[in-house]
Amino acid sequence: MTADPRGVLTGVHFLDGDHAACEGALAAGCRFVAGYPITPSTEVVERFAARIPLVGGVFIQMEDELAASIAILGAAWGGQKTMTVTSGPGLSLMMEHLGFAAITETPCVFIDVQRGGPSTGLPTLPAQADMMQVKWGSHGDYQVIALCPSSPQECFDLTIRAFNLAETWRTPVFVMMDEVVGHMTEKVVIPEASAIEVVERRWTSKGPGEYRPYEPGPGGIPEMVRAGDGYRIHITGLTHDERGYPAMNPQHQDRLVRRLNDKIRKAGEALVDVREDQCEGAEVLVVTYGITSRVASAAIRMAREKGIRVGHARLVIAWPFPRDRIRALASGVRGVVVPELNLGQMVQEVERSVPSGVPVLPVDHAGGTVHDPEVILQRILEAAR
Amino acid sequence: MAANGTSRKARGTVFVRPELCKGCDYCIEFCPTDCLEFSPNFNAKGYHYPVLARPEDCTGCGLCGLYCPDFAIFGMRFEEIEAMRERIRVQAQNEGGTPK
């Protein structure tokens, strides 16, 4: 189905990534946001607070990120599409509720506008150092879906996509922005509502007697309900059976946790989005995501001008990591270059994925600014030798 | 014999599910007419459960039921029970068959 026009600011705009992400949420049908101020993400919720009274919904600034991250889950079970927005220190506080969202299979969106860390770090400067945290930060075995925009336009588009993925997979979904993408201002085209594809919640057609909140449907994904419709559901963070009742034993643990993980891990092509440029017959493969893609593009252009055949694989969906695709793209190259604004996070996934014998050259960066394209270029030249 | 020494005709009774009882003594302790006592018998878990030792003193007030943390006992007034039975008799007559 298509977007509700009330939330769609159709037109050609000049927006920064934070503002564009807010518009993406509204276009996707998000009508409940609980947030907490944290640089460089605050503008997302500031705009939402200003827009929502005329669209219809709720913005509430909660007392901390712990509250914000669970208020959205309550709102999801009240039937709304919901989102919270944060940066590194806030994401750390939200970890418990990421796990709670995962095990309760609550559709919701978290936006992380990454900044320098660890701890208070560099509030106003970029990094991409939360990439592993978003996957492994909560305790236990669970999967996440994480999208990486590299422009304000993508902040708009991928936020809509995040909501759609959350509803399709009944899982929390992350939009991993960074301070540069969040604060850079570019042209953002917002189409007519009728041109925006929106996925509705998988409301069950079963009645209260038959519906089971954790009975897997196709793809291992259960159907959804909301409180107040007579279903008398029970939702718990304890390991549970299909009725949602606590079932704390190894058999149920195996059944539940495997299904939760397989739901995403075995999704295959449906959760692969790698944007490929001249990867066929490449000598060097450059794997990037987020703002670093833009910087790497400059380095890649310079390398191609020197006659090197460089392929560019840009991860739009970083989690689940597209191992098979990267493996295929890396076959036959002399080297894989992975520039990131961190000391080596997604490069570890690349290393695990490439065929053995293919060298992987990280271009790490402690954060605070984007790479100098020259540095990436040098690594590409090194890989090509 | 009631606590103040008078004897009275029962106005209600209690229903016990002995298997749920955990012998906590709330109902016996707080019954206003002191008509409950622990049975000499015990349930499968080994707990003594309450019995209506002085049924003539039971008023059907239902306090035992409000206190019981294990939902093992509840009280009703005879007039409430009779009203329920009357409704069922009437329903059976109206339907001319066995009610659910």
Place this chain on the structure above:
Amino acid sequence: MSQTTPLEDPNLPIQPPLDNPVMSFLRQERMPHIWCPGCGIGTTVNCFTRALTDAGVGLDRLAIVSGIGCTGRVAGYLNLDSFHTTHGRAIPFATGLKLARPELQVVVYSGDGDLFAIGGNHFLHAARRNQDLMVVCVNNFTYGMTGGQLAPTTPEGASQTTAPFGNFESPMSLPYVAEAAGAVFVARWTVYHVRHLTRTFKEAFQRKGFRFIEILAPCPTLFLRRNRLGDGVDGVRVYKERSVIRDGADTRTIGLGMDGEIVVGTFVDRPRPTWMEAMDSYYGKVFGDRYRPVGG
């Protein structure tokens, strides 16, 4: 010694559905519950469910949210839309649930540690904002589920596993905190006061805004036994002996200790606009007809 009256009247072919009135509110397939012999939590459930009937609350629109702990297990046993959330965070979950679907009646049912230690910040702000939630706090002065640790309500001098030589901290007075934070309805009872508690629940259902009800209940296995205070029934007898009903009492004066009065009653009853009413009213003024309330 008489037996209990049998359920059956031999003159009636079909027996009336005589069952404990609480049973229709429970997920019977999950009985028996996990609470210890003499634990008072089950008693509070009787009073709560009786009040649901007395107040005519629509059960399909009622949602229960609890945190982690023995009292937190209440949500799992009630046959209502129920949410067993994370430790300390039942109130913000309930806030989101209520604001997303305002026609719901949302009750938070949790323990003293969950609501006031880890959850303290959330309690303060939900009360301040007058979120339309009923918050039921079963106070047993301990962290029961994890084995009897010190809680913010543990009286001075009591022994707990993390205060093995006795508690030297000062406990928090919950109604005082609730009133100071902005709650519009504040009451305290004990599980001895089953009729009063039932009536207070009913009154709370008939009101809106942030309503707080503290219920003292014994934890026989951990708090009472460790402090040599007997069984659950002894704990409740102590409530009976030490409590005094003072509606409207000054919440600054009703702290609890190992001795002394247990002041119970309704202390605060002062309606004011809920968060959502305030938002709608304010934005209605700012935006006039252009304002879109939730669901509007």
